[in-house]
Amino acid sequence: MLLRMSTLFLRTLREDPADAEVPSHRLLVRAGYIRRAAPGIYTWLPLGFEVLRNIEGIVRQEMNAIGAQEVHFPALLPREPFEASNRWTEYGDNIFRLKDRKDADYLLGPTHEEMFTLLVKDLYSSYKDLPVWLYQIQTKYRDEQRPRAGILRGREFVMKDSYSFDIDEESLQRSYQAHRDAYVRIFDRFGFDYVVVEAMAGAMGGSASEEFLATAEHGEDTYVRCTTCDYAANVEAVTVRLTEPVAFAGLPASHVEETPNTPTIDSLVDHLNAEFPRTDRRWQASDTLKNVVVVLLHPDGTREPLAVGVPGDREVDEKRLQAQVEPAELSPFTEEDFAANPALKKGYIGPGALGSENASGVRFLIDPRVSPGTAWVTGADEDARHVLDLVAGRDFTADGVIEAAEVRAGDPCPRDGGALETARGIEMGHIFMLGRRYAEALDCKVLDENGKLVTVTMGSYGIGVSRAVAAIVENSHDDIGIIWPREVAPADVHLLATGKDPAVFEFADRLALDLETAGVRVLYDDRKGVSPGVKFKDAELLGMPTIAVIGKNLADGMVEVRDRKSGERRDVPSGEALSVLVEECARI
RNA sequence: CGGGGCGUAGCGUAGUGGCUAGCGCGCCUGCUUUGGGAGCAGGAGAUCGGGAGUUCGACUCUCCCCGCCCCGACCA
Numbered sequence: 223m224l225l226r227m228s229t230l231f232l233r234t235l236r237e238d239p240a241d242a243e244v245p246s247h248r249l250l251v252r253a254g255y256i257r258r259a260a261p262g263i264y265t266w267l268p269l270g271f272e273v274l275r276n277i278e279g280i281v282r283q284e285m286n287a288i289g290a291q292e293v294h295f296p297a298l299l300p301r302e303p304f305e306a307s308n309r310w311t312e313y314g315d316n317i318f319r320l321k322d323r324k325d326a327d328y329l330l331g332p333t334h335e336e337m338f339t340l341l342v343k344d345l346y347s348s349y350k351d352l353p354v355w356l357y358q359i360q361t362k363y364r365d366e367q368r369p370r371a372g373i374l375r376g377r378e379f380v381m382k383d384s385y386s387f388d389i390d391e392e393s394l395q396r397s398y399q400a401h402r403d404a405y406v407r408i409f410d411r412f413g414f415d416y417v418v419v420e421a422m423a424g425a426m427g428g429s430a431s432e433e434f435l436a437t438a439e440h441g442e443d444t445y446v447r448c449t450t451c452d453y454a455a456n457v458e459a460v461t462v463r464l465t466e467p468v469a470f471a472g473l474p475a476s477h478v479e480e481t482p483n484t485p486t487i488d489s490l491v492d493h494l495n496a497e498f499p500r501t502d503r504r505w506q507a508s509d510t511l512k513n514v515v516v517v518l519l520h521p522d523g524t525r526e527p528l529a530v531g532v533p534g535d536r537e538v539d540e541k542r543l544q545a546q547v548e549p550a551e552l553s554p555f556t557e558e559d560f561a562a563n564p565a566l567k568k569g570y571i572g573p574g575a576l577g578s579e580n581a582s583g584v585r586f587l588i589d590p591r592v593s594p595g596t597a598w599v600t601g602a603d604e605d606a607r608h609v610l611d612l613v614a615g616r617d618f619t620a621d622g623v624i625e626a627a628e629v630r631a632g633d634p635c636p637r638d639g640g641a642l643e644t645a646r647g648i649e650m651g652h653i654f655m656l657g658r659r660y661a662e663a664l665d666c667k668v669l670d671e672n673g674k675l676v677t678v679t680m681g682s683y684g685i686g687v688s689r690a691v692a693a694i695v696e697n698s699h700d701d702i703g704i705i706w707p708r709e710v711a712p713a714d715v716h717l718l719a720t721g722k723d724p725a726v727f728e729f730a731d732r733l734a735l736d737l738e739t740a741g742v743r744v745l746y747d748d749r750k751g752v753s754p755g756v757k758f759k760d761a762e763l764l765g766m767p768t769i770a771v772i773g774k775n776l777a778d779g780m781v782e783v784r785d786r787k788s789g790e791r792r793d794v795p796s797g798e799a800l801s802v803l804v805e806e807c808a809r810i
Numbered sequence: 811c812g813g814g815g816c817g818u819a820g821c822g823u824a825g826u827g828g829c830u831a832g833c834g835c836g837c838c839u840g841c842u843u844u845g846g847g848a849g850c851a852g853g854a855g856a857u858c859g860g861g862a863g864u865u866c867g868a869c870u871c872u873c874c875c876c877g878c879c880c881c882g883a884c885c886a
Contacts, residue, residue, distance in 0.1 A: 236835055236847065237822045241878050367811065367884065381886055649886060686886035721844055755846035773845060
């Protein structure tokens with residue numbers, strides 16, 4: 223289909239929209255690809271819709287290629303399945319809810335785990351039917367607290383979600399791997415830079431989980447990567463590199479010392495250096511053990527205090543802690559809680575009072591750095607006193623280990639010990655082994671080969687399809703416009719007819735048709751009376767990978783071919799224009 | 811949901827307790843122009859985000875609501 227600028231429903235803007243900050247938002251609006259319809263809700267204009275369809279096409283091809291089958295659920299869903307999985311309440315205000323004329327509850331689907339699970343339960347009942355992989359490309363609705371950055375985080379968005387149903391873990395592994403391989407092919411074809419990072423399976427209760435992040439400075443997700451190996455992980459999923467246990471022999475016994483006015487780590491370190499100087503070096507914050515108490519709100523409504531011990535030079539990272547204690551919610555440990563638990567001395571809490579075996583009875587989890595044989599300065603559970611040379615594993619034990627301390631650039635990589643660095647990205651895909659949560663809640667079982675009913679195990683795999691449009695632009699633009707990777711571009715060639723010479727238009731008309739016939743997708747600027755400068759600016763803004771200019775040098779038998787990305791320009795004889803452009807645009 | 815900034819025509823903006831709300835881009839008509847967002851002339855287009863209040867008089871001041879952007883808590 224030949225796109226003619228003279229009739230194309232398009233209006234480019236000369237200036238940036240004032241409300242758009244990030245490049246993808248700015249450029250997609252300015253170039254006339256999208257238009258805001260409501261907060262966080264966008265209309266796709268012809269060129270933008272073409273890009274969206276191209277992206278859908280890539281996803282569809284690769285999903286079909288691994289044997290996944292496409293279905294299509296409604297976006298308007300009844301309440302009941304979400305009631306069964308408890309997400310009607312769990313999802314809270316993020317769900318768009320509505321009622322029908324009979325006052326029955328409905329919702330606009332934020333995700334479709336329940337529907338897929340019920341569909342499989344509905345139709346399949348034997349292990350012989352498994353594995354089965356189903357997917358859909360569907361509009362999702364989430365009433366985001368803060369939609370932002372145009373299409374990057376909207377309240378209505380297009381997502382590809384697929385689910386695998388397997389009889390056992392081993393089979394699930396294969397389903398997961400097949401999807402992972404497909405995702406690599408999909409994101410390669412999208413033409414942007416991305417990383418695969420280890421992620422937390424979180425509340426979903428699964429085991430393996432990875433995220434595909436498009437690397438982007440405006441990305442919302444922070445991740446860490448190793449500077450010497452290919453390890454990359456979501457901040458929540460980073461683990462501390464384990465060190466060898468140290469022998470206790472020869473370590474001095476612990477002793478309690480007076481440490482007046484030292485409620486903070488800094489004041490304690492200063493006091494230690496003044497009153498109890500070390501012989502080898504000065505005391506530092508990392509020699510202290512900081513014990514932070516929080517309250518966990520469990521889904522069943524119970525409140526449980528939890529103490530987390532981390533080296534004093536690190537904060538407890540709330541996101542990391544939250545990810546570890548899912549599905550419980552975090553809440554502060556209040557003054558009332560301190561009053562109710564006199565064994566805990568604010569500012570001087572130490573392992574002596576913590577742990578299920580000790581006075582407070584508060585569960586005590588420690589950072590992996592607090593490993594057996596390491597010596598610490600920590601609270602003595604009395605006002606103005608600390609205990610020195612308290613050795614982990616000798617003088618105290620915790621109830622367990624927790625990864626909740628903040629991660630910092632320069633920390634050692636858990637894989638090879640190299641320095642970690644932080645970077646930002648846009649979450650484009652998330653794959654994880656879902657396990658049996660939904661299958662159990664919705665009673666999706668099949669008969670195994672022994673005739674016994676077993677609950678199926680699931681995998682869940684998502685791609686932000688509309689978000690990909692923005693992520694690609696984030697990754698591929700310059701000061702003057704978008705630079706589409708060929709496979710997602712609305713057209714291969716932006717053909718410009720400049721000037722007013724009828725011969726130019728006649729030549730360009732014929733070239734446009736010949737290109738289309740040869741399978742090259744053409745956006746043809748056939749507007750009359752529009753100055754060349756306007757056409758050049760529009761072509762650069764719109765971002766087709768190849769720009770062909772038919773203009774004044776046609777008189778010399780030449781046309782100009784430009785590469786949008788490199789800026790390279792060359793003149794080719796008009797007679798060879800067709801073959802040159804066909805070759806230029808040949809799909810890889 | 812907290813902190814900060816901001817809402818004037820499709821887009822970018824000026825404006826002030828007082829006459830018909832101004833400019834640029836874009837759009838329409840005519841003539842000229844045509845390789846880097848052309849020129850001249852004429853024109854259409856705005857309940858100044860919404861509501862309430864103060865006032866002789868509100869785009870302007872006050873309050874409430876809605877929306878937008880940025881920074882934090884949540885997510886593809």
